[in-house]
Amino acid sequence: MKRKWKIYLMLFVSLAVVGVSTAVAVSVANEPAMEVAIVGASSSKSDIKLIQQKLKNWGYYTGSVDGIYGSKTKAAVKYFQRRNGLTVDGIVGNKTLKAMGISSSMLSGGSSSTNSKFSSSDVKLLARLIYAEARGEPYQGQVAVGAVVLNRVKSSSFPNTISGVIYQPYAFTCVNDGQINLSPNQTAINAANDAMNGWDPTYGCLYYYNPKVATSKWIYSRKTVVTIGQHVFAL
Numbered sequence: 001m002k003r004k005w006k007i008y009l010m011l012f013v014s015l016a017v018v019g020v021s022t023a024v025a026v027s028v029a030n031e032p033a034m035e036v037a038i039v040g041a042s043s044s045k046s047d048i049k050l051i052q053q054k055l056k057n058w059g060y061y062t063g064s065v066d067g068i069y070g071s072k073t074k075a076a077v078k079y080f081q082r083r084n085g086l087t088v089d090g091i092v093g094n095k096t097l098k099a100m101g102i103s104s105s106m107l108s109g110g111s112s113s114t115n116s117k118f119s120s121s122d123v124k125l126l127a128r129l130i131y132a133e134a135r136g137e138p139y140q141g142q143v144a145v146g147a148v149v150l151n152r153v154k155s156s157s158f159p160n161t162i163s164g165v166i167y168q169p170y171a172f173t174c175v176n177d178g179q180i181n182l183s184p185n186q187t188a189i190n191a192a193n194d195a196m197n198g199w200d201p202t203y204g205c206l207y208y209y210n211p212k213v214a215t216s217k218w219i220y221s222r223k224t225v226v227t228i229g230q231h232v233f234a235l
Contacts, residue, residue: 038107039092041069047107048073051092054100055080057139057190101143101199118196122162124184126150127192129166131184132174134191134231141229142188144202146195148233151206158206202226205233 039047045067052073055061060083061076074090081088084099092100126146134145152158152165159165167175174180184192202208208231209219222234 038094038097039069043069050102050106051077051100053190054102054194057187057194059139101194101197103198106197118162123189123192123196125166126162126195127184127189128180128182129172129174130191130195131188132179132182133172134229135185135188137229137231139187139191140201141231142191143194143199144205144226144228144231144233145208146192147200147202148205148208150195151200151202151204155206201228202233205235207235208233 039051048069049065049067052061052063052065052067055073055076056063056065058080060080061073063070063072063076077092077096078088078090080086080100081090081096086096086099097103126149129149130142130146134142137145149162149165153160153162159168166172166180170176172180203225205225207219207222209216210230211232212230214220219234224232224234226233
């Protein structure tokens with residue numbers, strides 16, 4: 001009798017263990033995929049340099065762009081995450097990359113950068129417009145001006161080239177007053193590249209204006225999306 005009882009007890013325990021294991025397996029299988037760490041201490045130097053340069057451009061990082069994910073870089077990443085409502089873990093995962101305007105194609109091992117479809121003359125022209133229209137604005141605001149141009153290129157309501165959008169009659173003040181011909185600084189060039197690589201701080205806006213100097217009543221009828229520095233960005 002005792003032998004049978006022991007056998008039943010062992011069988012019960014075995015089934016219980018299998019049941020728990022199955023439940024754990026199902027639970028894990030149903031868990032949402034965790035954010036994959038893309039850039040960290042073990043990443044390639046080129047990827048870390050990309051992160052460092054962006055953080056430096058925005059004022060989050062003051063160290064050297066050396067491709068070393070040290071304590072200063074991690075602290076800068078945390079600062080960026082904190083300011084942008086992200087999980088503050090110092091790891092540049094998918095959500096942080098997206099907030100930085102970085103696609104997987106821009107990282108080592110990815111496909112060619114999205115701005116490869118633009119010529120060097122396109123980059124220079126967009127940088128000239130950014131410099132003429134937004135120098136003195138926050139870096140994010142300079143990228144935003146470039147993003148507006150690119151959003152217009154994509155829109156069927158505007159010309160489908162960067163030069164066509166920029167030189168469309170009466171589209172930009174800097175074309176009318178000749179400031180489009182000024183030589184851009186490195187910040188404007190960086191902003192042009194960031195916009196071409198997909199960073200859009202305007203969330204798809206087609207217009208921007210400075211309410212302190214804007215004289216067009218029509219522009220005030222557009223839906224405001226975001227204000228960055230002195231510029232209002234609208235749809």
